[in-house]
Amino acid sequence: MVDAVRAMLLVCAVVGGGAALGLITRHAFSVAFWPANAILVGTMLRAPHLHRPAGWFGAGAGFVLADLLFGQSPALSGWFAAANVSGTFVAVLALRRLASRDLRLRRVHSVMRISVGLLPGSLVAALTGAVMVVVQFHGSPTQTVMTWTASEIANYLIFLPAMLTVQPPWRRERRVATAAAAKPLWPLLLLAVSCVLAVYFDGPGSIMFPMPALLLCAMTYSVSTAALVTMALGSGCMITIGLGMVDIGQDLSIPRMVVSIRIAVAFLALVPLTISSAMAVRDDLMAQLQQAADHDGLTGLLNRRAFEHRLHRRLEASANDGGLTLLWLDLDHFKSINDRHGHPAGDAVLRAVATAIEGCCREDDLCARLGGEEFALALVAPDAQAGALIAERLRSTIAALRIDGHGTAIRVTASIGAHHLDHWPVDPPALLRGLDEALYRAKHGGRNRIEWLDADLTRQAA
Incomplete structure (x- = not known):
């Protein structure tokens, strides 16, 4: 009434x-x-x-x-x-x-x-x-x-x-x-x-x-x-x-x-x-x-081309509000997940990880699937400490995922290469090479961990 x-x-x-x-x-x-x-x-x-x-x-x-x-x-x-x-x-x-x-x-x-x-x-x-x-x-x-x-x-x-x-x-x-x-x-x-x-x-x-x-x-x-x-x-x-x-x-x-x-x-x-x-x-x-053209069809994240294009535009700028934390991420033992549970289960893992990545991003951040089981993030962060907290939260969130694989709970972890950028101008190719090296150090260092660029690599990238 x-x-x-x-x-x-x-x-x-x-x-x-x-x-x-x-x-x-x-x-x-x-x-x-x-x-x-x-x-x-x-x-x-x-x-x-x-x-x-x-x-x-x-x-x-x-x-x-x-x-x-x-x-x-x-x-x-x-x-x-x-x-x-x-x-x-x-x-x-x-x-x-x-x-x-x-x-x-x-x-x-x-x-x-x-x-x-x-x-x-x-x-x-x-x-x-x-x-x-x-x-x-x-x-x-x-x-x-x-x-x-x-x-x-x-x-x-x-x-x-x-x-x-x-x-x-x-x-x-x-x-x-x-x-x-x-x-x-x-x-x-x-x-x-x-x-x-x-x-x-x-x-x-x-x-x-x-x-x-x-x-x-x-x-x-x-x-x-x-x-x-x-x-x-x-x-x-x-x-x-x-x-x-x-x-x-x-x-x-x-x-x-x-x-x-x-x-x-x-x-x-x-x-x-x-x-x-x-x-x-x-x-x-x-x-x-x-x-x-700009997004990955499976996860909905940016693809490599679009991510690198947008990232280069940010890196070529003379300044960035509060700095930028870059995370290069690779899923551990992903091939064995596909072999053991099948490619549909592997796709479900990729989508679940993409959702976790999006949950760590805000409107001004960039996140992408670079290809296969590789992902990348560019996060606006005020300092290196804030960037480290975000990176650790992302790593622990992925490690806590349980994806259903036809009645079997699939677990996945990620190795992450990271760097906090607070100075410009930057040489983008050198920085990306450094992030790749940090990612492989995380892989060889035991996986499911974060490896930060050391001071020498930071100066080289800058």
């Missing part, structure tokens, strides 16, 4: 706020700016627990309260609420059938699939509105269906993609935020200039002035950023045309002209969003290829 009341109040507040925003900015009947329906559909799709009778009752209450607050009669408030709730309910049912990747605009045809899913809801809302027009105003149902459907589609395409793709700040990963911050700003500046020119050189074609810059933004920024830019531009078009700031040279009292303008605004959003979605698919594929 408490959850139902909470859902009702939350949806009521969200929908009421969206409806109030549309009513405040509705300066012209012919070009309607109405974000409430897209906000409601996006909320129901992003928070499925609200898709329940109490949530939809709250939606209807939000529409009615907003209309009453702006002086609408109770009868008309009920009609408008019925049209909006029925249309959004059908739209939610249709869009819930799409894959989650489509709703996040991560497939090439996502925008088209969403557009098709919005059509039934838009028609249901338009038909309900047509009944209202006939009953209350004795108007034309045909004109109402045309203009209402076009308005629903335009408003959905302007606002819904942002509702579906934008993540709240507390849910964004740090690396995503950093990547977004690195994007250039000049496409946005070009878009702003094109919007000013559209207002200055008004006319039938002015609505398309921002399209080149908008396409450039779609190819430059993430899907969520492109959706926000498209939302700002589309709503700006609705408002400026409604206020008469942009004279498109058409008589907006003619229904077919209204439909034409709304469809133009819808396409203004549809094209760049489709391109942005296709770019996102390309980026995902490139990331998958890069992941496959």
Whole structure:
């Protein structure tokens, strides 16, 4: 009961706020700016627990309260609420059938699939509105269906993609935020200039002035950023045309002209969003290829090429925060594990060791499988003592592993060559040779132990 009341109040507040925003900015009947329906559909799709009778009752209450607050009669408030709730309910049912990747605009045809899913809801809302027009105003149902459907589609395409793709700040990963911050700003500046020119050189074609810059933004920024830019531009078009700031040279009292303008605004959003979605698919594929190229297929750790490339970049730097501890690791008697228990058991041992290695690494550390039973780590450590504690913890963790080998507990140990680096510049080949030598000294010294580079080798590596 408490959850139902909470859902009702939350949806009521969200929908009421969206409806109030549309009513405040509705300066012209012919070009309607109405974000409430897209906000409601996006909320129901992003928070499925609200898709329940109490949530939809709250939606209807939000529409009615907003209309009453702006002086609408109770009868008309009920009609408008019925049209909006029925249309959004059908739209939610249709869009819930799409894959989650489509709703996040991560497939090439996502925008088209969403557009098709919005059509039934838009028609249901338009038909309900047509009944209202006939009953209350004795108007034309045909004109109402045309203009209402076009308005629903335009408003959905302007606002819904942002509702579906934008993540709240507390849910964004740090690396995503950093990547977004690195994007250039000049496409946005070009878009702003094109919007000013559209207002200055008004006319039938002015609505398309921002399209080149908008396409450039779609190819430059993430899907969520492109959706926000498209939302700002589309709503700006609705408002400026409604206020008469942009004279498109058409008589907006003619229904077919209204439909034409709304469809133009819808396409203004549809094209760049489709391109942005296709770019996102390309980026995902490139990331998958890069992941496959840089990581070992069995353990998921970095492979030798990627590890050495990233390590060399760190070693060639003039400084490193707090120093770097390098660990070269080789499993003891691994061939006998394969011979005795079989290669599947050997693979299980490698995966278990990789998990133990990852447990010792933080976000800024590097860990890799160099090949066979050899692993390597580059760990940020403030001093040699901290590095020694990490190395010993890793050695003891591996020694404590018990891997199931068809009913037999397989034990494994590791020999480790180690060095703590706190001075730069460094000769990487010499340092890696020294680590290999330390590793073999650990092997020959009894295995399951750590061998640190001595002072002479340290100076040689440096």
